[in-house]
Amino acid sequence: MRxxxxxxxxxxxxxxxxxxxxxxxxAAEFLGIDDARRIAIAQRAEVRAAQARTLAARQRPAIVSAxxxxxxxxxxxxxxxxxxxxxxxxxxxxxYDWSVAVEQRxxxxxxxxxxxxxxxxEAQRLDADAxxxxxxxxxxxxxxxxxxxxxxxxxILAAEQRLLAQQLVDASSARYAAGGGSQAEVxxxxxxxxxxxxxxxxxxxxxxxxTAMFNASLGRDPEDxxxxxxxxxxxxxxxxxxxxxxxxxxxxxxLRGGTAEIGRSRAEVGVMRSxxxxxxMVRLGRASTMAEGKGTMAMVGxxxxxxxxxLRAGVAEAEAMETMARADVEAMRRMIEAEAAAARESVLAAxxxxxxxxxxxxxxARMALSPALSGYAAGRGSSLVSVIEATQALRMAQVDQVxxxxxxxxxxxxxxxxxxxxxxVP
Numbered sequence: 001m002r003x004x005x006x007x008x009x010x011x012x013x014x015x016x017x018x019x020x021x022x023x024x025x026x027a028a029e030f031l032g033i034d035d036a037r038r039i040a041i042a043q044r045a046e047v048r049a050a051q052a053r054t055l056a057a058r059q060r061p062a063i064v065s066a067x068x069x070x071x072x073x074x075x076x077x078x079x080x081x082x083x084x085x086x087x088x089x090x091x092x093x094x095x096y097d098w099s100v101a102v103e104q105r106x107x108x109x110x111x112x113x114x115x116x117x118x119x120x121x122e123a124q125r126l127d128a129d130a131x132x133x134x135x136x137x138x139x140x141x142x143x144x145x146x147x148x149x150x151x152x153x154x155x156i157l158a159a160e161q162r163l164l165a166q167q168l169v170d171a172s173s174a175r176y177a178a179g180g181g182s183q184a185e186v187x188x189x190x191x192x193x194x195x196x197x198x199x200x201x202x203x204x205x206x207x208x209x210x211t212a213m214f215n216a217s218l219g220r221d222p223e224d225x226x227x228x229x230x231x232x233x234x235x236x237x238x239x240x241x242x243x244x245x246x247x248x249x250x251x252x253x254x255l256r257g258g259t260a261e262i263g264r265s266r267a268e269v270g271v272m273r274s275x276x277x278x279x280x281m282v283r284l285g286r287a288s289t290m291a292e293g294k295g296t297m298a299m300v301g302x303x304x305x306x307x308x309x310x311l312r313a314g315v316a317e318a319e320a321m322e323t324m325a326r327a328d329v330e331a332m333r334r335m336i337e338a339e340a341a342a343a344r345e346s347v348l349a350a351x352x353x354x355x356x357x358x359x360x361x362x363x364x365a366r367m368a369l370s371p372a373l374s375g376y377a378a379g380r381g382s383s384l385v386s387v388i389e390a391t392q393a394l395r396m397a398q399v400d401q402v403x404x405x406x407x408x409x410x411x412x413x414x415x416x417x418x419x420x421x422x423x424x425v426p
Contacts, residue, residue, distance in 0.1 A: 030230040033145050033409065036218060040141035041134045043219030050130035057123040065116035070104045078290070099297060101285030108302065109277035110270070118267030121260045128257035135253065135421050137217075142232070142413040144210070144217035146406050149229045151207040153402045158200040161395050164369075165192040168387060171377035178379075185384045192388060232409035233354065238347045244419055248340035251420025255336060258329035265322035272314040278302040336418070343415040350411040354404035357397065365390075365397040 041047055078097035169189040175181030212222035238244065249255065283299040305311060369390040376387045 029228065031227045032230045033142055033232040033413075036141045036145045036214075037138040040137050040218050044137045044217075045219065047130070047134055047137055050126075050133040054123065054126045054130045057119075057126045060119035060123065061116045064119050065112045067112070068105050070102055072100070072102050073285075074098075074100045077287070080290075095290045097287070097289045099285055099287035101283050101287075101297060101299075103281060103283040105279055105281045107274065107277065108280050109274035111274035111277070114267050114270035114274060118264045118271065121264035121267060124260035125257045125264065128253040128260060131253035132257070135417055138421065139413055139417045141214075141217040142416075143410065144214040145229065146232050146409045146413070148207070148210040148214045148226060149232055149409075150402055150406045151203060151210040152229070153405070154399070155200070155203045155207055157395070157398045157402065158196065158203045160398075161391070162193070162196040162200055164373075164391055164394075165189065165196045167373065168376075168384075168391070169193055171373070172384060174377065175379060180379045181384075188384060188388070192391070231405065232412075233405045234412060235351070235355070237351070238344045238412075238415060241341055241344055244340045244344045244415070245337045247419045248336050249333065252336050252418075253420065255329065255332055258325065258332050262322065262325045262329060265318065265325045269315065269318040269322055272311070272318045275311050275314060276305055276308075278305055340415070340418040343411065343418040346411040347408070347415050350404065350408040354401070354408045357401040357404045362394075362397045362401050365394040369394050 076096055076098050080096060169186065169192075172181055172185040172189040176183060176186050211226045214226050215222045215224045239247070279302065281299075281301040281303075283297075283301075285297045286294065287297045288294040369387075372387045372390040376384060
């Protein structure tokens with residue numbers, strides 16, 4: 001029993017020390033939610049992978065727009081089974097026909113230019129996707145930040161509730177010793193202490209789990225110690241809805257990626273239409289025959305694109321993909337505007353709830369508890385049940401305040417994500 005009391009005291013002292021240290025620390029030493037977002041973007045492997053994918057895509061235009069490698073073809077065109085008798089004055093030995101040619105193939109249309117254009121648009125799409133990954137990583141870090149801050153605030157609340165419960169035990173014990181109370185009241189108060197102690201230990205475990213997730217969201221070792229955190233919930237009003245919608249349409253990388261996909265699809269249509277044009281071929285070389293001796297050879301050829309059904313199908317497929325890309329962008333624009341507007345309204349609703357809890361509900365609950373506790377301790381009519389109810393009302397209001405602060409911070413995180421992370425949005 002004594003060991004359990006010591007452990008409880010140690011946990012309570014740790015929670016109180018955490019709050020005192022936070023009060024004595026200057027604001028510059030705290031980590032803000034914006035700092036967490038920047039650290040995550042700078043350190044997460046997912047961002048580096050997306051950036052590397054973009055760098056790889058930027059090499060594709062030079063690859064797809066290059067001509068096929070020329071082919072060097074040395075050949076023995078005719079090697080007789082029997083050696084011919086040499087003419088007078090010629091060297092004796094076997095003679096044969098041979099040739100060495102260099103062949104180059106090339107399109108007779110702008111196919112290579114269209115392929116290059118399509119690859120450039122694909123690189124733009126992947127670049128926009130890399131920005132999307134950064135936004136997702138930043139939002140994930142913000143959510144982990146809010147969760148850790150919430151857990152730490154819950155520890156402080158649990159420590160306060162533990163102290164209040166102990167005050168209630170002391171008051172009921174004093175009343176019982178003076179003959180003004182019963183042993184049942186003391187036991188009931190001790191139940192509240194045990195409940196508060198269990199809640200405190202649970203919150204410490206939750207804080208350790210939230211710390212591990214926060215470190216992981218920042219690309220750190222889960223076992224690292226997390227720094228002190230500033231409040232993640234700005235109290236400012238969000239921008240006007242017209243500004244929010246315009247910002248979202250201007251900065252969202254998904255929309256930029258969709259626009260690039262339209263360009264890539266349009267270039268692919270050009271590639272498929274250029275297939276109606278033939279491919280050219282030039283071959284130059286040197287040759288030697290048994291009859292004529294050494295000489296020069298040249299050949300020019302073109303392909304015959306006669307399978308028009310395949311070509312028409314290729315063009316139709318590319319045009320359908322372009323239509324799909326345009327429809328996707330149109331739907332994306334509407335969804336982005338709706339997401340931004342909804343996120344702004346969520347911020348307004350969460351702000352009203354949080355400010356009401358912080359400035360009105362919690363202070364009133366605290367004011368109701370103080371006279372009830374003092375009246376019970378002095379034996380002036382307040383019952384133990386009324387004090388416990390006041391304590392529970394304060395605890396519920398404080399928990400709602402912490403949850404409201406988290407809800408407001410998460411609403412701002414969603415708004416930042418919905419607007420493409422614009423710096424004008426807190």
